[in-house]
Amino acid sequence: MKKYYFDHVATNPLHPDVLEAMMPYFKEEFGNPLSIYEYGSKAKNAIEEAREKVAALINSKPAEIIFTANGAEANNFALRGIALAKQNEGKHIIVSRMEHHSILNSARFLEKSGFVVTYLPVDKKGFVSPDAVRKAITKETVLISVTHGSSEVGTIEPLKEIVKVAKEKKIIVHTDAVATTGNIPVDVKDLGVDLLSIAAHQFYGPKGAGALYVKQGMRIVPLIYGGIQESGRRAGTENVPAIVGMGKAAEMAKAELQMRMDYLKPLRDRIINTLTEEKNVFLTGDRENRLPGHVSFCVEFIEGEAMLLLLAAKGIFSASGSACSSKALKASPVLLAMGVPAGLAQGSIVFSLGMGNTSEDIDYLLKEFPAVISRLREISPFAQGWGDKDGGESCTVKK
Amino acid sequence: MKKYYFDHVATNPLHPDVLEAMMPYFKEEFGNPLSIYEYGSKAKNAIEEAREKVAALINSKPAEIIFTANGAEANNFALRGIALAKQNEGKHIIVSRMEHHSILNSARFLEKSGFVVTYLPVDKKGFVSPDAVRKAITKETVLISVTHGSSEVGTIEPLKEIVKVAKEKKIIVHTDAVATTGNIPVDVKDLGVDLLSIAAHQFYGPKGAGALYVKQGMRIVPLIYGGIQESGRRAGTENVPAIVGMGKAAEMAKAELQMRMDYLKPLRDRIINTLTEEKNVFLTGDRENRLPGHVSFCVEFIEGEAMLLLLAAKGIFSASGSACSSKALKASPVLLAMGVPAGLAQGSIVFSLGMGNTSEDIDYLLKEFPAVISRLREISPFAQGWGDKDGGESCTVKK
Amino acid sequence: MYSEKVMDHFTNPRNVGDMEDADGVGIEGNPTCGDTMKISIKVVDNRIVDAKFKTFGCGSAIAVSSMVTEMVKGKTLEEALAISKEAVADALGGLPPQKMHCSNLGADALKKAIEDYKSRQKK
Amino acid sequence: MYSEKVMDHFTNPRNVGDMEDADGVGIEGNPTCGDTMKISIKVVDNRIVDAKFKTFGCGSAIAVSSMVTEMVKGKTLEEALAISKEAVADALGGLPPQKMHCSNLGADALKKAIEDYKSRQKK
């Protein structure tokens, strides 16, 4: 059966050119970058070249890039590293309710260590308001972290405006740009942020490589101590092939960015336009300020995991923010923060497109998905409104 | 020019069979292990299979293995994770002076966070004495971390005896087994340790994969927070290919362990026996309780980096613990802790052998290295004993 | 993730539907994940002769509902009440541990349906 | 890591040796890394006519010593004293930043040799 991969927010396939760039570092060039002889210096040079390419993608200086193992490490590093570096100036940090677990759970860890954390509310479309940021700032605030774009609902945040507010009070701003980098323009200078997290596997690069941009001159306490790799800011033998792959993927993303957006947006829009015609299917996130390949809905009266499974049986691979589809058995906190009722959140489904998807793939999706909806609604006790009467409290939202 | 790689403690070349095992996960099987559909479950299964193989190598249960990005992360995780989990019971930890930077610098970080750290002295051969451990233990002690084997001088520590002492007081023991795992038998049950760090690139596995063994039932605070990967103990999208490679490398190491030791020890011993015949060349570390492929010397009157460079010019790649050869410009703390005088420590040189080295390689090394020594001694002001008179205070050690 | 049997009952659920002339109806919901099952039974001579379900929930919730309605047919009320969550899970070839708690509501909904039948009889 | 010039002077150092009849000898050491340089000079008519070195240290320390002894030959004492660390590094095509501090002792050892020569003259 042909497979239709619509889960690029989970991870992307590796681009064959990226793999090719990595291969020598699995073979002849296996040296440790710290070694002073030839093998080592070749590996070292390869890392520095990759650093330049990653820096170019986000318009930073190479020295401002610290490689990590993934996006989660970059996020943990940013929050804890700045909190520790700044704790003598204040113990308050601000994060939004749109954040990935790696931000939220780092924030919770900091709460246990004596920090106070403000979790910013968001509106129905998932926007963090710059005004809410202004109100949340106290004299103790040392860090604000707001995602650049949400992998769950696709909304792109008004980060520039948020940074402006933060900078009035000279507060450090971090952004989780894991979902955006390589997919839309990300320019640290234009955004004005001090720290920014990225992950290679989100733009056709390898798993095992992420990075934290740290503005020049900013002190940050390491998360992983040891040797002098990454200028002493992140220890451990470097994952040279993955870093090289991240560089190559960054180079390609920079070159192809506009093309990729131009390709994905019409596909995305066709899905959105067609499926929002369906009864009781609601787009989540914003219509315009949206990741180019990102489509997310809540489908009333039915549950996300059941949709995923029936779609998978048709060869269609997608994601859901429903409780039952998450291995933690919790509905997406992002959807709940946006005010989506718990029952409706159970009907979450996310299709995220990538460069491997064709117009025919979309035809197929648009044919199969409504059939899946109908089938599950036939089984659902709520579809006929019975839920209003009893037991279905969680699913009584009406349009 | 033919290349002679004698720096396996820095990193190993990837075994071609390991790379082959990894390849599908760079191609078709790129899924995110958290996803519930086919791609995801294949990746998930691959990780669990790798976990079983790594567990088998160290005789643990699969559920006791937490994958990390490298050895340094495993070491940081162990020290900080246990310190945080146990801080209400006491704020004293014990580490030895034989430890890798990733242990020592984690310990220093904990000192800044209010912990008291005892740095255990070692003897001339680099042994930590169980008695010193006993004396260091206080009512506040919550963790003892002693390396299993030193990558700098090859000494294998009397870990079982140290664990015995610790267990009299029911204190948790971690060991850094990065240099030993895959090279000598490592059995967590036999050793009796509670936590143990390993790194795949030290046994012909890939860079980008390490692991921390955490004994069943032991609470540890995560270093990287986020999603529920690794049972919520280490977040971030898994580096599936590297983990698969680590599993394959572990499987091979288990099968070949005896053969590898039988192959390397005679090569090692030939180098040691021949070179200790040279005037003013001293073996560092123990002669018997020694990593199978590990040879380390201090060569009097000359400096390590200069040796490395001249050897590299002959195609021989090795390492040194001299200040000038370290990018941090500090002489190996391990050598100093063993009582090697600062000047002699400058003459540190380490040859670490691997399965790619042949008897002919050793012939070549034994021919070229004495010539390098002579050449540098000709340039050295100390070689004629002039150092005794003036200026050469650091290099006046005599046999 | 799921056994073949679960996938079979999920993709081809048996006994889906409402029952116009049900003798008992039971509704059970899991407040955490929102899973909700409605089971309708037809009883003749203390024996369940037909059962139908409607379910809002994940794959295992649907499969459990389907399986329970299959298992219960032809059983006396006492036999039906004795059907445990574990028995349903076993009949499905097992459920993932987390789903045992969260989506395995079939036996509970069935019990409620039988209680509903009994209370209607009393009237 | 090192420039070609550094590698050339390191692998083929010029002017290695002691000088039986030296007019001045200077020794300079870096306590941190232990690098130690000994420079011997022969002086005729206020001009350095020969220079030799012996060095304990890393690649750059040896290259610096070799370069300094080359640079100094034929220079007057005043010219020789004017040779800076930077000038030596430049002549070598640059040194890695950390080595600028740690192994660049040639000019210092040279100064000491000249001082030694001068103090001998005074006697």
Ligand SMILES: Cc1ncc(COP(=O)(O)O)c(C=O)c1O
């Ligand atoms: C003994 C020891 N511990 C820890 C490490 C750190 O491991 P990694 O370089 O994989 O982070 C090393 C490095 O090779 C080591 O030799």
Ligand SMILES: Cc1ncc(COP(=O)(O)O)c(C=O)c1O
């Ligand atoms: C917005 C966002 N932030 C952070 C992460 C974590 O990145 P990683 O999975 O590479 O650790 C993800 C995961 O894909 C993400 O979507």
